[in-house]
Amino acid sequence: LSIYVGTVRDGNKLLEVIHEFESWSGLRISIPKSVVTGAMYGSGTTRRQERAKADVAKRKRDAGPDILEPQIRALEAMDEALNTDNNVPHALKGQETWRTNLAMMHRQCPICNKKKGNCHFPTQLHLNPPCLECKHTWKPSGIKYNGTALKVTHGKTAIRLLGIRYNMWLEGAAQRRYVMDGITELACFLRKNRDLSIENGLRLVDCTLAPLMAFSGPVIIWPEKEFKKLTAAFVRCNKEAWQMSPNTSTALFTFPKDRGGLQIKMPKAILCSATWGHLTRCCQFDDGTRQLAEITYKDALEKHGCLDLEDLQYEAEFLTWDQASQNSFTFACHLTSTIGIRVSWDPFNPDWIASATNTDLAQVLIDTQHLIHIQLKNEQKWATVVGHSEEGRIVHLQTANGDAFFMKTEGQDTTSGHPTLREAIQRTSPTLTRMSQLTEPNRVYGTEEIRRGRKKIGWAQAIYPLRARLQELQNNALLDKRDESLEDELRELKKGELAFLATRPKLIQAGYTSLDSIPRTQKGNATSFF
Numbered sequence: 001l002s003i004y005v006g007t008v009r010d011g012n013k014l015l016e017v018i019h020e021f022e023s024w025s026g027l028r029i030s031i032p033k034s035v036v037t038g039a040m041y042g043s044g045t046t047r048r049q050e051r052a053k054a055d056v057a058k059r060k061r062d063a064g065p066d067i068l069e070p071q072i073r074a075l076e077a078m079d080e081a082l083n084t085d086n087n088v089p090h091a092l093k094g095q096e097t098w099r100t101n102l103a104m105m106h107r108q109c110p111i112c113n114k115k116k117g118n119c120h121f122p123t124q125l126h127l128n129p130p131c132l133e134c135k136h137t138w139k140p141s142g143i144k145y146n147g148t149a150l151k152v153t154h155g156k157t158a159i160r161l162l163g164i165r166y167n168m169w170l171e172g173a174a175q176r177r178y179v180m181d182g183i184t185e186l187a188c189f190l191r192k193n194r195d196l197s198i199e200n201g202l203r204l205v206d207c208t209l210a211p212l213m214a215f216s217g218p219v220i221i222w223p224e225k226e227f228k229k230l231t232a233a234f235v236r237c238n239k240e241a242w243q244m245s246p247n248t249s250t251a252l253f254t255f256p257k258d259r260g261g262l263q264i265k266m267p268k269a270i271l272c273s274a275t276w277g278h279l280t281r282c283c284q285f286d287d288g289t290r291q292l293a294e295i296t297y298k299d300a301l302e303k304h305g306c307l308d309l310e311d312l313q314y315e316a317e318f319l320t321w322d323q324a325s326q327n328s329f330t331f332a333c334h335l336t337s338t339i340g341i342r343v344s345w346d347p348f349n350p351d352w353i354a355s356a357t358n359t360d361l362a363q364v365l366i367d368t369q370h371l372i373h374i375q376l377k378n379e380q381k382w383a384t385v386v387g388h389s390e391e392g393r394i395v396h397l398q399t400a401n402g403d404a405f406f407m408k409t410e411g412q413d414t415t416s417g418h419p420t421l422r423e424a425i426q427r428t429s430p431t432l433t434r435m436s437q438l439t440e441p442n443r444v445y446g447t448e449e450i451r452r453g454r455k456k457i458g459w460a461q462a463i464y465p466l467r468a469r470l471q472e473l474q475n476n477a478l479l480d481k482r483d484e485s486l487e488d489e490l491r492e493l494k495k496g497e498l499a500f501l502a503t504r505p506k507l508i509q510a511g512y513t514s515l516d517s518i519p520r521t522q523k524g525n526a527t528s529f530f
Helices: 008-025 043-066 069-082 088-104 132-136 173-192 198-219 224-241 267-282 288-304 309-316 328-339 358-368 421-428 447-452 464-478 484-509
Strands: 106-108 115-117 159-161 164-166 372-376 379-388 394-399 404-408
Touching: 043 132, 164 173, 164 198, 173 198, 173 224, 198 224, 198 267, 224 267, 267 288, 267 328, 288 309, 288 328, 309 328, 358 379, 358 421, 372 394, 372 421, 404 421, 464 484
Parallel strands: none
Antiparallel strands: 106 115, 159 164, 372 379, 379 394, 394 404
């Protein structure tokens, strides 16, 4: 059970309620397994970081090369005790070597797992002290359950939150290590158990690797360097499952079957499908998750100057892995673009059922008398919506036999045992996604764009052929294919791209959000001049 609260006082108040529930239900909470972690955001964190930086600067300025004087003295005393026969000049030379090596040495913080210089660590004879930044970071204190203080862990320490190993800053290094360890363990198992048939080995790989990656892949950030290692380990598992040599070419597994390859599903394809599925589920219901997804979506469009998701896919193709991974929608578009596919989806269209308010959805169901399949009294029955509350949170349904019951529109219904109205609609009619499918069942979608004429052309889509040509020339330049005409074209395209990236924000700020929004100054018979 993972519970988030805003303050320490709210945490104690919530634990009091949990204790009352414990006394009423007879359940018992394990105190030794309960931990408290927390993080401070905003101006308080900035002040603490500045204090840590000032402490580091002071240690560099005051201590100088003798910043590890206590550790050096301890090692000198140990050396004198173990090597009493060494002469004095040799001992002094060894001490100077110690000083140089220890002053240049980097240490790893046990909390944030970052390697830093010794000036970032407190001067103490401790086996593995935390760095000064982690030391100055705020930690919750004074949280008790029934008078017993709970164990407090640092906010940067990775713990399991809803099955995923990350900290309060959502850093997924621990989860990435967990996935890599799982793949490595499977490769070692297949290597040792050669008596396992190829069919069973492949079945084991299919049942293990894809779910291991898809579970946490959409919610943690994979740096490109680590993802390449993951891909290499993934291919190694398939080699061991096929009982092939580790030196077997990777192309044998990635090439299509019509070209003689095995065409296995690579980690990028697994991550792509998992990411799009995660975004679809986030936008499925009208709740807080959908609101956060909408903020992320609008931020991606605004940052890259795109009109919609299709335009964002053209833009994301020319972003680096690390640039695209900062936003979920941008990263999903980057994955589809690099794989070579396009996704047609408008996640926040007002016509979607998920975008409709509770009252509007309930009223449309009343007007259309749409049938909903539901289990009532251990029997599968069809029901229709006959009424709703003032805010639409609860709807009244009635079966063909006249049985009436209530159902929540969204959220979780833990009292009646019925699903919510939105869940029941999805289960009854999986293809029902638009409100117009209820009000206009005979409508043919796509004709509106034809009647209105040509759709808007976003800036990323308009400039895509030139940027694709630039990328092709850059790849040829890496292959040392020298050609003066191509080099001139490459220079011109680079200048043009820089000019475009500098001009596009100003055009969007002036109201020209697409190529066709620029007013035409002159028209010809076959060519339009902008």
